[in-house]
Amino acid sequence: xxxxxxxxxxxxxxxxxxxxxxxxxxxxxxxxxxxxxxxxxxxxxxxxxxxxxxxxxxxxxxxxxxxxxxxxxxxxxxxxxxxxxxxxxxxxxxxxxxxxxxxxxxxxxxxxxxxxxxxxxxxxxxxxxxxxxxxxxx
Numbered sequence: 001x002x003x004x005x006x007x008x009x010x011x012x013x014x015x016x017x018x019x020x021x022x023x024x025x026x027x028x029x030x031x032x033x034x035x036x037x038x039x040x041x042x043x044x045x046x047x048x049x050x051x052x053x054x055x056x057x058x059x060x061x062x063x064x065x066x067x068x069x070x071x072x073x074x075x076x077x078x079x080x081x082x083x084x085x086x087x088x089x090x091x092x093x094x095x096x097x098x099x100x101x102x103x104x105x106x107x108x109x110x111x112x113x114x115x116x117x118x119x120x121x122x123x124x125x126x127x128x129x130x131x132x133x134x135x136x137x138x
Contacts (some may be wrong), residue, residue: 021048022129030071030131033100037067037135045131048076050120055112056132062107067135069100070115073128080116086111
């Protein structure tokens with residue numbers, strides 16, 4: 001029992017440490033990509049490994065200019081991401097390798113951002129931070 005509690009405590013410590021490293025990575029590497037767009041107050045980041053996929057739903061308001069940034073640790077490779085409407089139709093993807101997209105929404109709607117970390121053939125699996133940031137200007 002004592003070892004189980006110690007093991008669980010160490011997992012909690014490493015999870016907290018990974019989260020704080022991800023926040024520092026986001027502040028240092030991702031925030032500058034927003035440029036003159038004002039960041040929303042949400043922190044959307046996760047520690048992912050090769051082959052992982054994630055999806056985040058966000059409200060976009062009509063008449064507002066947005067910049068969506070997906071920033072990832074280089075160890076993960078070329079992370080793919082795209083914007084999708086509520087029916088699952090693709091509106092944009094970063095096939096050209098960009099780390100952000102600027103857009104203006106005509107009417108208020110819920111969009112989702114899907115992120116996919118490429119598979120890896122490496123013998124050692126690395127984890128890395130992936131951040132999704134939303135900035136706006138009116």
